Amino acid sequence: MQRTAVVTGASSGIGAATAKRLAAEGWTVVAAARRLDRLGALSAEQPGIRPQALDVTDPRSVDDLADAVPHCDLLVANAGGAFDLAPLPDAEAETWARTYDVNVLGTVRTVQALLPALQAAKGHVVLTGSTAGRWVYEGGGGYVAAKHALAALRDTWRLELVESGVRVSEVAPGMVHTEEFSAIRFGGDEARAASVYEGVEALTAEDVADAIVWVAGRPPHVNIDLVQLTPQQQAGVGKVVRR
Numbered sequence: 001m002q003r004t005a006v007v008t009g010a011s012s013g014i015g016a017a018t019a020k021r022l023a024a025e026g027w028t029v030v031a032a033a034r035r036l037d038r039l040g041a042l043s044a045e046q047p048g049i050r051p052q053a054l055d056v057t058d059p060r061s062v063d064d065l066a067d068a069v070p071h072c073d074l075l076v077a078n079a080g081g082a083f084d085l086a087p088l089p090d091a092e093a094e095t096w097a098r099t100y101d102v103n104v105l106g107t108v109r110t111v112q113a114l115l116p117a118l119q120a121a122k123g124h125v126v127l128t129g130s131t132a133g134r135w136v137y138e139g140g141g142g143y144v145a146a147k148h149a150l151a152a153l154r155d156t157w158r159l160e161l162v163e164s165g166v167r168v169s170e171v172a173p174g175m176v177h178t179e180e181f182s183a184i185r186f187g188g189d190e191a192r193a194a195s196v197y198e199g200v201e202a203l204t205a206e207d208v209a210d211a212i213v214w215v216a217g218r219p220p221h222v223n224i225d226l227v228q229l230t231p232q233q234q235a236g237v238g239k240v241v242r243r
């Protein structure tokens, strides 16, 4: 039977690279995000990709996704992002709420909605976490708290879903040079975004996709709890050696 994967946040960066890689390896891929034009371009580039409009912060949109995917072997819950780099005195609760909504509640909504299909298929949930789910850094509070929450959900869900045969894994990258992540974090300030990667050979979206596809490709009796990957030059969030 044809294997079906849903990849959220597939319109750019890690999600787009993962959707392409899975489709190239023979999966039918439902590529979901808000920007349908980008998803259309992705499906034109790589056969096997089906675009699906999705806003993980909108429960109706998430229900539409579940209706469109009655069979699901793999969910790569990847939609997310950071929206500030603000230490406590400057932190805005609204920005933290948005960060939590997209990264954590958005993932909860997506996994919950696809759960019947995943359970029927004894499927696999792979979360795109972050080193920010284990390491902390100044100014990172809102994002770090959200990715720590995601890591906690990974382990909670594994306990809750083990009887159904559904596996739950996390792929947690450090610094990945995707075209939009830092630009979004810094409100479109491209120069500030570029400075994040100066002198560092950061991970690429394809490096992370490679890890996700490896995790998803383990046989059903093997569960990979966590894969954390970083650039060689990054020994900790606050310890990046620039050359």
Ligand code: NDP
Residues within 6 Å of the ligand: 008, 009, 010, 011, 012, 013, 014, 015, 032, 033, 034, 035, 036, 054, 055, 056, 057, 078, 079, 080, 081, 082, 102, 106, 128, 129, 130, 131, 172, 173, 174, 175, 176, 177, 178, 179, 180, 181, 182, 184, 205
């Ligand atoms: P991008 O900004 O390129 O990708 C984010 C994706 O999430 C986009 O496809 C975006 O699509 C989607 N998205 C954002 N909001 C929503 C929403 N409300 N509903 C549905 N989709 C949404 O960044 P990356 O590829 O770098 O990041 C992907 C994941 O990896 C994120 O979870 C991020 O936190 C994590 N990560 C990134 C790291 C990095 O250094 N880049 C490091 C560690 C983890 P659209 O706008 O079209 O909806």
